[in-house]
Amino acid sequence: MQANNTMTTCTDEVARRAYWAEQMQLGYELVQQILPFEVAECGEGFASLRDAAETAGIEMLFSDTKIAGELDRVFFMRESLVQAVMDVGRDMNQRGWILKIEDGYRSLEMQGSLVRKPELFDSILKKCIWEIGGEIPSAEFVFRRAIVLIANIPKIGTHMSGSAIDVSVFRRDEGSEVWRGRPYLEMSEQTPMRSPFVDEDSLRNRLEITAMLEARGFVHFPFEFWHFNQGDALGNILSGRAAPARFGPVHWDPRTNRVTPVDDPLSPLNPLPVIEREIASALQRATDRVVVV
Template sequence: MMIPQHLRLPPLQTPTCPSHHFPSSAFAMTDSDSTARRSYWTEQLELGYQLVRQIERWPVQECLEPFASLPLAAAEAGIEMLFSDSKIAGGLDRIHWIRRSLVPDVLAIASAMLSRGWILKIEDSYRSLEMQTRLGSKPEIFDAILQKCIWENGGTVPGPDVLFRRGCVLVANVPKVGTHMSGTAIDISVFRRSDGTEVWRGNPYLEMSERTPMRSPFVEPEFTANRLAITELMEAQGFMHFPFEFWHYNKGDALGHILSHIPGPAAFGPVHWDAASNTVTAVPQADQPLRPLPEIQREIDAAIARLKA
């Protein structure tokens, strides 16, 4: 789903940190269409930031619905699924739990995929605020976003406000915006049951480039077709795709209401989850950033040191 034209922001003025400059060739695309790629990256991340601001303004009336385990539900239903068991960041385990009422929808999606010979893999589900904060600071992710911003900015390191703006789209830095923190989002991959190969979408999970948006024109047509075929099955159960990441789907939160054109407050917002009691409490001050600008500047400095090493 594309963001309406009337939501466009004025062009971003890109302040820079003059003490750091990298040769443009270090970040240039080898393709002759590098200018088009840069323009598309900037346009899409700006549209994404507009959507972020819209999510921030959307009303939420948290219903405090508890969570349910996706692996347990799939096992009990006899539905074959896969779940990532890699560490998310800093040694933290992934938590494959989401809001209880959304679990049947995910099982229905997995069942529909099995009928096509596919297996749904859940890459990520609920994230605590700590998990989200650590993920945004994870060097592999932060450095990739920073390098794209340097490339976008002609080889000059941008200021922390630009990294904040870009990062808000790719790894949410505000609890209300990050639907994983609401227990309403899943990141997915899909595999063929016959031979275990991935239904390829042009890039692996967690690509950070101009190929990341769902309908990127820089993705080969056959892989875009795979993205859209998967999305059709997801959205048939109300899990809407985030236009700027080809792996992310969510339902029932502020973003879900916006993408589904559902008026009124969303029932799900960011929550703290107590696993022992399976109870949730609404996150206070959910519009405040997890990593403020001074912290992002420190992360930029550390990333520059890594790049120069």
């Protein structure tokens, strides 16, 4: 019996590793489609999701955690998309759910810091080591994975376009989360929307939440069960629209509500030398944890 259990565990591990590698490669291929996709930035300003929900009388939650270090999350997005989010929130309230906005717009500085955030970078590196059988991966390999998991190039990071939200959902009656198999910001083979490694109830919840957002024009990023966007290069590609995207990565001035397109949207926020340094730091943190234990 012990031998059979061991064999089953090994088989499951192989399947999980193969699925993870396949999904990361598909994500990287999608990124390659985004990079050359035409963007005709419309210059639309931003509006507050929190203010819109309060004005409309929609019950909506907002994350109270910091995004990277001590940076506050910015619950703003493009003005024309705010109403779509309100419609989703109202739909969910009528269903007995509450939409929680985990994240909205991110500046380039916020996104670059998020890639380097120790908890997230350590998770990415750990998965890379697991994927290749325990070896220390090259900086190029980690760079490719980080592009999919936490956008490291402005053009592909729809939060930097003000056209994306990360969401969770809770029940209005007793406050429990509508469980999707793992918590927000999971980094594993359970992260892709249709992962076969989540239970049927969790998958059904993911797809029902997705259907409600897609009914209001959003698309889901296939490799994260919490991310939804529209009007940007990724959104146009996933919805089969060949027209140039309206929204690209921008610098936003909250005082004037003016947006300025990013000068070099294809330049990595954290180039390879930075990734190399972060790998060394992550390995040192892992060693320090072992020594402490």
